[in-house]
Amino acid sequence: MKLDERKRFILKAIIDDYIFSAEPIGSRTIARKYNMGISPATIRNEMADLEEMGYLEQPYTSSGRVPSDKGYRFYVDFLMKNEKLTEKEISEISGVFKKKITEIEDVIEQATKVLSDMTNYTSLVLGPQLNKSSLKHLQILPIDEGKALVIVVTNTGLVEHCFIKVPIEFTGSDLTRISNLINSKVQGLSINKITPSLLSKLKKEIINMDDVIDLVMNITIQSLNKLDGNKIYLGGATNLLSHPEFKDIDKAKKFLLFLEEKQILYNILTEASFSNEDLVVTIGSENKYELVQDCSLITTTYKVAGKTIGIIGVLGPTRMDYSKVISVVDYIKLIMNKIFSELFNDDK
Amino acid sequence: MKLDERKRFILKAIIDDYIFSAEPIGSRTIARKYNMGISPATIRNEMADLEEMGYLEQPYTSSGRVPSDKGYRFYVDFLMKNEKLTEKEISEISGVFKKKITEIEDVIEQATKVLSDMTNYTSLVLGPQLNKSSLKHLQILPIDEGKALVIVVTNTGLVEHCFIKVPIEFTGSDLTRISNLINSKVQGLSINKITPSLLSKLKKEIINMDDVIDLVMNITIQSLNKLDGNKIYLGGATNLLSHPEFKDIDKAKKFLLFLEEKQILYNILTEASFSNEDLVVTIGSENKYELVQDCSLITTTYKVAGKTIGIIGVLGPTRMDYSKVISVVDYIKLIMNKIFSELFNDDK
DNA sequence: ATTAGCACTCTATCCAGGAGAGTGCTAATC
DNA sequence: GATTAGCACTCTCCTGGATAGAGTGCTAAT
Numbered sequence: 001m002k003l004d005e006r007k008r009f010i011l012k013a014i015i016d017d018y019i020f021s022a023e024p025i026g027s028r029t030i031a032r033k034y035n036m037g038i039s040p041a042t043i044r045n046e047m048a049d050l051e052e053m054g055y056l057e058q059p060y061t062s063s064g065r066v067p068s069d070k071g072y073r074f075y076v077d078f079l080m081k082n083e084k085l086t087e088k089e090i091s092e093i094s095g096v097f098k099k100k101i102t103e104i105e106d107v108i109e110q111a112t113k114v115l116s117d118m119t120n121y122t123s124l125v126l127g128p129q130l131n132k133s134s135l136k137h138l139q140i141l142p143i144d145e146g147k148a149l150v151i152v153v154t155n156t157g158l159v160e161h162c163f164i165k166v167p168i169e170f171t172g173s174d175l176t177r178i179s180n181l182i183n184s185k186v187q188g189l190s191i192n193k194i195t196p197s198l199l200s201k202l203k204k205e206i207i208n209m210d211d212v213i214d215l216v217m218n219i220t221i222q223s224l225n226k227l228d229g230n231k232i233y234l235g236g237a238t239n240l241l242s243h244p245e246f247k248d249i250d251k252a253k254k255f256l257l258f259l260e261e262k263q264i265l266y267n268i269l270t271e272a273s274f275s276n277e278d279l280v281v282t283i284g285s286e287n288k289y290e291l292v293q294d295c296s297l298i299t300t301t302y303k304v305a306g307k308t309i310g311i312i313g314v315l316g317p318t319r320m321d322y323s324k325v326i327s328v329v330d331y332i333k334l335i336m337n338k339i340f341s342e343l344f345n346d347d348k
Numbered sequence: 349m350k351l352d353e354r355k356r357f358i359l360k361a362i363i364d365d366y367i368f369s370a371e372p373i374g375s376r377t378i379a380r381k382y383n384m385g386i387s388p389a390t391i392r393n394e395m396a397d398l399e400e401m402g403y404l405e406q407p408y409t410s411s412g413r414v415p416s417d418k419g420y421r422f423y424v425d426f427l428m429k430n431e432k433l434t435e436k437e438i439s440e441i442s443g444v445f446k447k448k449i450t451e452i453e454d455v456i457e458q459a460t461k462v463l464s465d466m467t468n469y470t471s472l473v474l475g476p477q478l479n480k481s482s483l484k485h486l487q488i489l490p491i492d493e494g495k496a497l498v499i500v501v502t503n504t505g506l507v508e509h510c511f512i513k514v515p516i517e518f519t520g521s522d523l524t525r526i527s528n529l530i531n532s533k534v535q536g537l538s539i540n541k542i543t544p545s546l547l548s549k550l551k552k553e554i555i556n557m558d559d560v561i562d563l564v565m566n567i568t569i570q571s572l573n574k575l576d577g578n579k580i581y582l583g584g585a586t587n588l589l590s591h592p593e594f595k596d597i598d599k600a601k602k603f604l605l606f607l608e609e610k611q612i613l614y615n616i617l618t619e620a621s622f623s624n625e626d627l628v629v630t631i632g633s634e635n636k637y638e639l640v641q642d643c644s645l646i647t648t649t650y651k652v653a654g655k656t657i658g659i660i661g662v663l664g665p666t667r668m669d670y671s672k673v674i675s676v677v678d679y680i681k682l683i684m685n686k687i688f689s690e691l692f693n694d695d696k
Numbered sequence: 697a698t699t700a701g702c703a704c705t706c707t708a709t710c711c712a713g714g715a716g717a718g719t720g721c722t723a724a725t726c
Numbered sequence: 727g728a729t730t731a732g733c734a735c736t737c738t739c740c741t742g743g744a745t746a747g748a749g750t751g752c753t754a755a756t
Contacts, residue, residue, distance in 0.1 A: 040699090064748075149499075159509045377718095409736055411736090
């Protein structure tokens with residue numbers, strides 16, 4: 001049985017209302033609010049149909065109706081109208097990113113904050129995954145006797161450092177020489193091109209320095225991995241406490257602890273982005289992890305030159321303002337694409 | 349009127365019990381639990397006295413008694429017995445710090461985590477304040493045409509970096525020369541020694557490079573400031589939700605938002621540490637900020653070579669296990685002192 | 697097909713009553 | 727004079743019943 005025009009209208013009305021009020025919606029409410037020219041009784045019949053078809057649920061006998069996950073899915077896919085951001089919202093978002101930005105991390109942090117502020121839900125951002133990034137420059141600086149600092153710079157402008165121990169007899173120019181050698185061999189290579197065989201070739205060229213080479217290369221690889229963007233940024237965790245879904249303190253606590261499990265968040269984000277869709281909405285029980293099965297997640301990927309380099313998402317209760325969140329997520333994605341494209345091209 | 353032995357015993361018994369149970373304590377409870385050889389009626393009289401003197405309070409007429417802030421103060425200063433950490437706790441704490449530690453930030457993060465885990469309250473750590481730290485090494489690396497990376501290393505082993513724009517005609521050796529010049533003048537100087545007059549002297553020596561010098565020095569100063577440890581680390585914020593004091597979701601939310609105000613936390617921590625005491629306990633209304641006036645804060649400072657370089661603290665409800673927290677804070681402070689002394693001496 | 701009418705269901709709220717914990721006071725006791 | 731038993735009293739918390747309110751489902755009329 002397909003949903004006719006009237007059923008769709010009623011379903012949409014109920015979900016719109018429920019998203020706003022968080023209370024079960026009754027037939028009279030709908031009849032009063034939308035002047036449809038039909039009586040509550042008719043609406044009741046339609047609602048009974050919609051329930052039988054699985055789009056609505058009743059918290060208890062003869063209470064009002066509440067959308068089911070299937071209902072939300074239909075709403076998101078077919079009913080919801082595309083809400084445009086207001087001028088004010090657009091300027092608010094743009095304003096945040098107007099400040100001059102030098103560090104990639106700043107962009108991410110701003111995005112995280114503005115995502116949660118604008119939606120009043122919790123935002124998740126997966127930092128740029130730069131396994132497509134490559135080594136731009138490597139430098140070993142002498143610091144103390146027997147101690148040196150390795151600096152790794154990627155073509156994407158990320159910098160990582162680490163102290164290492166070196167044989168005490170090494171001078172600064174020794175280290176510079178090693179840096180130059182490594183640079184000449186490895187510069188421009190992406191991380192997955194730096195293989196053991198390459199390393200052993202390198203070692204042959206720098207005789208008697210095996211230990212240092214090993215150490216430096218390990219650190220380089222580690223650094224590149226570290227910069228690989230596996231870091232999850234989290235914003236507005238406390239926002240969730242304003243929603244009635246989390247009025248139970250125990251549930252709220254469980255959820256906040258859940259948000260500290262970065263590995264799980266990482267999985268959730270990346271799994272969602274496997275889809276071909278540009279923007280993915282995962283509703284309630286569609287989620288794998290039990291604790292978020294009464295939540296919905298809206299994610300999208302940000303890109304540079306057509307390549308996905310990271311993910312942003314918003315997590316909130318299933319009763320989420322999908323339209324609003326989709327608009328915000330989409331707009332912020334666009335801004336991030338722009339900023340990163342500029343940053344990376346600048347860097348070439 | 350001074351507190352005689354028996355009043356002290358009763359006050360201590362009530363506070364001990366209340367810290368454990370979070371319920372108002374009645375005379376019968378005390379009589380039954382501690383076989384004092386006196387009847388509940390006698391204890392009742394003593395409790396009435398203690399209330400009149402301001403050490404106890406009654407939530408409502410003829411309910412049991414609850415400690416007042418004054419009561420807690422007396423308890424902390426005179427009554428509380430010094431709880432020793434168990435073997436298990438000691439090995440648990442030490443275990444966390446056993447992993448090899450290379451970065452100062454790791455130490456701080458570990459300390460934050462273990463502080464909150466061991467106490468089940470919220471931990472605050474103010475990172476090493478290194479305005480006593482000095483410039484160890486400065487290096488400008490060419491990255492792209494017209495673009496360079498400034499690396500600043502302090503004697504305390506912290507590293508900061510920043511990209512700058514340089515005149516396009518500068519070569520790598522130009523930059524190295526500038527680095528060397530700056531190094532020779534500024535190396536070893538603490539940040540407050542880097543004055544405008546010193547800078548203008550520097551500029552005279554490197555003619556025609558005013559702009560770059562300015563830029564680099566600004567970044568150096570900024571970096572040193574940034575490394576200055578004003579960063580607040582926060583641990584176990586959700587721990588507070590387990591305590592009945594925060595069972596009201598609204599209060600919990602307010603509190604969690606409060607914990608995001610790093611500037612205020614910074615003030616709270618530093619103000620507490622102005623005291624001459626090694627370990628400072630600030631109880632309830634002794635706190636300046638209204639939102640924490642039903643909380644207590646226990647802070648201490650960690651040092652290197654007798655110099656205070658940072659602060660650690662635990663924030664929890666006034667009904668806090670003072671004895672336990674003091675032991676934990678104290679022990680972790682000792683470990684941090686040791687680790688930092690080693691780290692910094694290593695660095696000389 | 698729609699709707700008015702009505703009986704019915706379930707929740708939430710209010711209120712009264714009783715149990716329970718605890719106090720304060722008084723008078724008796726040590 | 728300190729201590730205590732006894733007792734009336736206070737206040738909270740829990741329970742259960744009564745009621746109002748929102749909303750449904752069904753039936754019969756339109």
